[in-house]
Amino acid sequence: MLQSKLFPRTQKEAPKDEVSANARLLIRAGFIDKLMAGVYTYLPLGFRVLKKIENIIREEMEKAGGVEILMPSLQPKENWEKTGRWETYDSLFKFVSYYSKTELALGPTHEEIISPLAGKFNLSYKNLPFYLFQIQNKFRDEKRAKSGIMRGREFIMKDLYSFHAGENDLDDYYEKMKACYKNIFDKAGIGEKTYLTFASGGSFSKYSHEFQTITDAGEDIIYLCEKCGVAINSEIFQPATLTSDVNVAGCPECGSKNLVEKKAIEVGNIFKLKTKYSEPFGLKFTDENGEEKDVIMGCYGIGLGRLLGTIAEINHDDKGIIWPESVAPFAVHLLVLGGLTAKCGEIYENLQKRGIEVLYDDREDASPGEKFADADLIGIPYRAVVSEKTLAQGKVEIKNRKTGEIKLVNEKELLKAVTSSDD
RNA sequence: CGGGGUAUAGUGCAACGGCAGCACGAGUCUUUUGGGAAGAUUUAAUCUCGGUUCGAAUCCGAGUACCCCGACCA
Secondary structure, eight states, X not given: OBGGGOSSOOOSSOOTTOOSHHHHHHHHTTSEEEEETTEEEEOHHHHHHHHHHHHHHHHHHHHTTOEEOOOOSEEEHHHHHHTTHHHHOTTXXXXXXXXXXXXXXXXXXXXXXXXXXXXXXXXXXXXXXXXXXXXXXXXXXXXXXXXXXXXXXEEEEEEEEEEESSHHHHHHHHHHHHHHHHHHHXXXXXXXXXXXXXXXXXXXXXXXXXXEEEOTTOSEXXXXXXXXXXXXXXXXXXXXXXXXXXXXXXXXTTOOOOOEEEEEEEEEEEEEEETTTTTTTTOEEEOTTSOEEEOEEEXXXXXXXXXXXXHHHHSEETTEEOOOTTTOSOSEEEEEOTTOHXXXXXXXXXXXXXXXXXXXXXXXXXXXXXXXXXXXXXXXSEEEEEXXXXXXXXXXEEEETTTOOEEEEOHHHHHHHHHHTOO
């Protein structure tokens, strides 16, 4: 795409109120715009990254047997009353329809919708298990939206719900999801800093699991067992206190008490719901013996905006963002200097023809310094420069945003460089 | 929801109770082109409501919004 047509342009300074790196950089570079606290627009660059993340997640969900659906955000009060959560879910957005005077909620999660949905059809053991997921906007009336896009009041979430005939089957799928989530975070470029974390399991199982990414922008405290590579959420572990009902004594894998405290952000969560939602909605199936039994459920969530923000938090320097190739808005940022638009336009066309995603800085009224600064800020993995200097040798300069490595290459080599390490 | 902070042009900053300025941005013209270029010129702002005062961006009160800390977060 032509940068001269990119909306909006970058900004030299971040809004003074924003403290978190993700908000400062993503706003300055034109990836997102804040409408109000915790509510953001994804601008063209941000939307491209969001779609990349979405595709990584969708691919993994489908690999795990997930089938995509789309449920409504607008939800009737009755469903929430059945589970008691109309009163107890304290970040539930509730309002009254102006005309019909019915009470409604904006969905913060979809157990109340998907459980009765699954129950509308007579299920037999032959139908189980099945897995439904969606990628959709969620609404939570947060008492305190914060840290840019890390905790929003409206945000995009992937939520998958699994339906099983028995707990063993749920357990198996739960393990599968663990592996699946690991793949997602690896692919999204935050695998190294993301840990499977034991968390409170509610009343139905000992633990649930979260995926926590180490970052100072996080809002949770976790304790890392460096030996096992797992972590424990501070909600179930306090290093100095004695073991109690809710607390565990040490690493759940090896028992070690030698744990390292870190600040982290929860980027994903997997949870065994068992019959918590199938019961109130009468979600049952008929087993081999003709007996009706409760369907066993699990749920598995990932916040896409939070994941995007986390990637920015842990991949940036003082000049801007450094996107992992898998989620970068473009593969190459092509800059033309000195008005050599004819030659550079050719290279742009050639790259495009090869299916390479290129952001082409074709601006004739921007100085070289401005183009370099913008390239660093936007953070596309490879920056290719065409100027008098490079053209004199019939070459293009290519710079790796992450390593800073600069090479002079011909067009073929350029093509190779920007595609080689792609998956 | 408790505590703290902030609110002036698109963005970032000034202005003793006395003519609202600067920089960047944006528009026009000229020059310039390897790390946010130069000149000329134009454009655009005091969060809302009330009070004090001859006079309020400035003082007082209320409200709203945003940011931060905490609580909360299947």
